[in-house]
Amino acid sequence: MPKANVDTPTPPSAPELSHVQRSAVSELLRVSPVADDLARRFEEAGFRLALVGGSVRDAxxxxxGNDLDFTTDARPEAVLRIVRPWADAVWDVGIAFGTVGCRKAAAGDGGRQDFQIEITTYRSEAYDRASRKPEVRYGDTIEEDLVRRDFTVNAMAVALPRKEFVDPHHGLEDLAERVLRTPGTPEQSFSDDPLRMMRAAxxxxxxxxxxxxEVVAAMTAMADRIGIVSAERVRDELNKLILGAHPRRGLQLLVDTGLAAHVLPELPALILERDEHHRHKDVxxxxLTVLEQAIALEEDGPDLVLRLAALLHDIGKPRTRRFEKDGRVSFHHHEVVGAKMTTARMRKLKYPNEQIKEVARLVELHLRFHGYGTGEWTDSAVRRYVRDAGPLLDRLxxxxxxxxxxxxxxxxxxxxRAYDGLEERIASLKQQEELDAIRPDLDGNEIMEILGIxxxxEVGTAYRHLLELRLEKGPxxxxxxxxxxKDWWAARS
Structure with missing residues (x-):
């Protein structure tokens, strides 16, 4: 699409692409105090600046939002010279890849706002087949920069401060059709950076x-190329996918193309075969249904730990599957096996230790409720359930x-109804006891003083004995x- 200059924002109208452009300009007016000011500084220094990629797509x-991506013909050292006197804070951790970051506060319609800004020099990059790191080469034109972008909907730019719309790969049309295509061939795009296959999902x-x-076909044919990408980059894309509004759609694409077999093989392993003699649920x-139902119960926005636990809660089933003589299929102790598998997979993907512990613990505990049976719950059982879940109780x-x-x-x-009863029982006991921090009635110092040890x-043994009594009998x-x-100590002696 040729460059277009649109000055007057009007309400967007999906069938008319020019109106969509005007809608983008309307969004840009909100960020103009900071974007235009920055662009003028680049212009005065003899360089060009354009809003680009996801920022244009989202506009x-x-x-x-307030995270803005720009591209420029200025080399990183020149970018630093321009932004350091202007920005409130500057960081250059990405300068090896041509990116300079900064933060700038500016007044807007909603009051003073903080903008997180990344400015990247026109570039192209490609992976060596045996390397995990891209080779960065700088370019001289914005068209050269846009052709190396991952998808056409991210290969649009708005040149500032004149608000000139640049769309050489028809990204606006693909955005209107809600379809993901690559600016060049998908094979070349994914060869340049295999992580783009994960980004598609x-x-x-x-x-x-x-x-x-054609993009799905290339993902399928090149799935094994994801192996050269670092675990951290794969993990970050997987997290964004799982935290998306439609994670089922992305996960199914990973499985269908074979990418999941390389990054999360436990997921496609859940597609257990059925036969006429051993029928069971499609795990x-x-x-995927459990994940969607967990999402529906979220109260304060996307919860990565809960979503990961829902996704991984049954991954122990393939390893524990047994065909019983009566024709049933059993998965005994799959929650214990699944917790160990969860820990192993999340470690390979370089998740933080605390997240690994939380997700694995939820996987281990997800069947505990069913283990108590349908009879009336004892106070002791409720206390142990709350103690074992700890701060994960709400997620559990x-x-x-x-x-x-x-x-x-x-x-x-x-x-x-049974779970309603459990939650009511927990609430009732919480009114009577400190369930959230169950501890013995005596601490270690008191134990040593009373027993004279x-x-x-032995202090730890005595403490654990009192904790068991606390769980069994309450305060x-x-x-x-x-x-x-004293009775326990005398009997022990």
Missing amino acids: LLGRL RFAAQLGFEVAP YEHT HKLTRSDCTTRNKRKALALS PPGP LGRKAAVAEL
């Missing part, structure tokens, strides 16, 4: 876009409720706890 979609999950058939479809509630995907309405209603393993009070401790 066209009416969802431009991520954008499908975030934006709900379709992926063009893969069940997992959501995961357990989401794990019910039966089409049997009577069974589903019974499970829901020095610090050592004892100091007098009763002292008596219990």
Whole structure:
């Protein structure tokens, strides 16, 4: 599409692309105080500056935030000279890849706002087949820069300060059709950076876009190329996909193209074969449904730990599957095996240790509710459930409720009522006891004083005994706890 200059914003009209352009300009007016000021500084220094990529795409979609991406013909050292006197803060951690970052506060319609800005020199990059790092080469024109972008919807720019729209690869048309295509051939694009295959799935999950058939074909043929990309970059794309509005769409694309077999092989492994003698639920479809149901229960925005736990909660089933003599299929202890597999996979993907512990713990506990049976819960069982879940209790509630995907309405209603009863029981006990921080009635110092023993393993043994009593009987009070401790010590002696 040729360059176009649009000065007057009007309400967007999907069939008329010029109106969509004007909608983008309307979005740009909000960020003009900072964008135009920066562009003029580049112009005065003899360089060009354009808003580019996701920022333009999001402006066209009416969802431009305060994170702004720019491209320029200025080399990184020149960019630093221009922005250092202007920005509130500057960082150059990405300068080896031609990117300079900065932060700038500016007044706008909604008051003073902080803008996070990245400015990247026109460039092209490609992976060596045996390397995990791209080779960066600088370019001289914006058209040269745009052709190396991942998808046409991200290969549009708005030259500033004149607001000249640049779209040489018909990204605006693809945006209107909600389809992902590459500026050049998908094979060349994915060869340059194999992570773009993951990005296709991520954008499908975030934006709900379709992926063009030729792009899907290239992803399928080149899936093994993802192996040269670092685990950290793969993890970051996977997280964005899972946190998207339509994660099922992105995950299915990963599985269908074979990418999941390289980055998350436990997911396609859930597609267990069926036969006429051993019928069972489709664990893969069940997992995607559990994920969607967990998302529906989120209260404060996307929760990565909850979503990962929902996605991984049944990955132990293929390893524990057994065909019983009566024709049933069992998965005994799959939650324990699944927790270990979760830990191993998340470590390979370089997740933070705390997230690994939280997700693995939820996977391990997700069947605990069913293990108590349908009878009345004892106070001791409730205390242990709360103690074992700890700060993950709210997420465990959501995961357990989401794990019910039966089409049997009577069974589903019974499970829901049973869990309602559990939550009511927890709330009732919380009013009586400090369930959120269950501890013995006596601490270590008191134990040593009462028993007349020095610090050592026996203090820990005594503490654990009192904790078990606390879980079983509830708060004892100091007098009763002292008596219990002395009786236990005498019997032990």
